[in-house]
Amino acid sequence: MRATSVIAGLLLTLFLLGTAAAPARAAESVGFVRNAEGAGLVQREGKELAAREGLELVEGDVIRTGSDGRIGVLFHDDTRVGLGPSSEVRVVRYRFQPARGDLAFVLQIARGAVTYVSGKIAALGPSHVRVETPVGVVGVRGTAFAVRIGAD
Amino acid sequence: MRAPSWAWLAGFGLLPYALYGCASAPPPPPPPPPVSAGVVVVVVLLPDDAGQVGRITLSNPQGTQELSRAGEAVRVSTPEPWHSSQGASRSRSISAPAAPFAMDSEYITRVFGAALAARPGPPARFVLYFEGESDRLTAESQQRLAEVARSVVERRALAVSIVGHTDTVGTREYNFQLGLRRARRVQEAIRAQPVDQSIVRVDSHGKDDLLVQTADNVPEPRNRRVEVTVR
Numbered sequence: 001m002r003a004t005s006v007i008a009g010l011l012l013t014l015f016l017l018g019t020a021a022a023p024a025r026a027a028e029s030v031g032f033v034r035n036a037e038g039a040g041l042v043q044r045e046g047k048e049l050a051a052r053e054g055l056e057l058v059e060g061d062v063i064r065t066g067s068d069g070r071i072g073v074l075f076h077d078d079t080r081v082g083l084g085p086s087s088e089v090r091v092v093r094y095r096f097q098p099a100r101g102d103l104a105f106v107l108q109i110a111r112g113a114v115t116y117v118s119g120k121i122a123a124l125g126p127s128h129v130r131v132e133t134p135v136g137v138v139g140v141r142g143t144a145f146a147v148r149i150g151a152d
Numbered sequence: 153m154r155a156p157s158w159a160w161l162a163g164f165g166l167l168p169y170a171l172y173g174c175a176s177a178p179p180p181p182p183p184p185p186p187v188s189a190g191v192v193v194v195v196v197l198l199p200d201d202a203g204q205v206g207r208i209t210l211s212n213p214q215g216t217q218e219l220s221r222a223g224e225a226v227r228v229s230t231p232e233p234w235h236s237s238q239g240a241s242r243s244r245s246i247s248a249p250a251a252p253f254a255m256d257s258e259y260i261t262r263v264f265g266a267a268l269a270a271r272p273g274p275p276a277r278f279v280l281y282f283e284g285e286s287d288r289l290t291a292e293s294q295q296r297l298a299e300v301a302r303s304v305v306e307r308r309a310l311a312v313s314i315v316g317h318t319d320t321v322g323t324r325e326y327n328f329q330l331g332l333r334r335a336r337r338v339q340e341a342i343r344a345q346p347v348d349q350s351i352v353r354v355d356s357h358g359k360d361d362l363l364v365q366t367a368d369n370v371p372e373p374r375n376r377r378v379e380v381t382v383r
Contacts, residue, residue, distance in 0.1 A: 130175020
């Protein structure tokens with residue numbers, strides 16, 4: 001009886017450990033680098049990838065341009081983002097499953113000059129779009145805008 | 153999903169140091185200007201490609217400003233950046249977004265010219281139609297096929313999606329296969345082009361994605377189509 005419960009406990013522990021330690025399900029592509037000029041990279045899980053045309057992007061990616069760099073990103077819902085030189089954004093959260101009503105676009109702009117044109121996520125559920133800056137959050141009702149973050 | 157995102161946000165100010173501080177091999181890369189040194193953020197509303205102007209808001213715990221005209225901008229400066237995940241208590245040093253002002257187009261071009269040029273253009277879309285319960289293009293759509301193929305080449309496309317659709321006549325399985333045959337018909341036109349064929353994705357939504365809603369078993373020419381998106 002006691003042995004059974006110990007084994008059951010062990011199994012449960014192993015199961016829970018396994019669940020916790022299981023690698024996150026393969027990161028889904030959220031879009032890709034449509035164009036890139038000059039120095040630019042994508043930082044993913046501690047690795048730095050050259051931001052070349054066609055590079056698929058996933059949630060959590062940090063996209064960064066050098067002083068001569070420009071990068072254009074096309075997301076699967078047709079949201080479009082442009083980074084000027086010395087700019088940095090992070091794809092915090094991206095969900096585009098309209099059939100399941102699962103929508104999210106959270107982009108953090110850390111520095112530089114960044115342009116945005118809304119896609120289907122903003123058209124279907126504008127409340128799911130958030131563009132975060134160091135001084136506040138941009139809420140989008142379906143449109144284009146630009147953000148510049150400069151030194152004081 | 154929320155927790156890691158929040159944790160990252162909390163450590164946001166430290167990130168540049170975490171990234172650049174651990175490089176040991178000389179010469180050390182120059183650190184970027186620390187984000188926490190105080191920043192000015194300018195947000196400006198722009199027309200989209202079609203010339204439409206929407207509406208955006210800039211909000212922080214001290215206030216909200218709404219922009220609704222092209223070229224309208226709002227500026228906020230702060231000695232210490234704040235992120236929404238930190239809650240309102242850490243936001244005292246940030247002022248409320250000031251009243252919007254009109255930003256002249258020369259300034260927009262100077263500051264955002266490169267970021268605007270970097271922004272990809274909108275994808276090209278084509279809808280091609282088919283005769284009856286067949287994979288034969290209508291005469292008009294047959295003519296447009298060359299235009300689709302040309303677009304893939306001229307745009308130097310990185311992704312092409314070809315999705316076949318049908319009306320509601322017949323079973324789901326039958327229509328799935330019919331939609332697939334239609335999509336492959338269009339794919340043939342691109343196959344003749346000098347482009348990397350691995351960028352082309354062919355799919356069928358059968359009768360599950362109607363352009364015009366109808367009851368089951370209703371012939372509807374506008375639903376017998378292939379939608380092509382060139383990105």
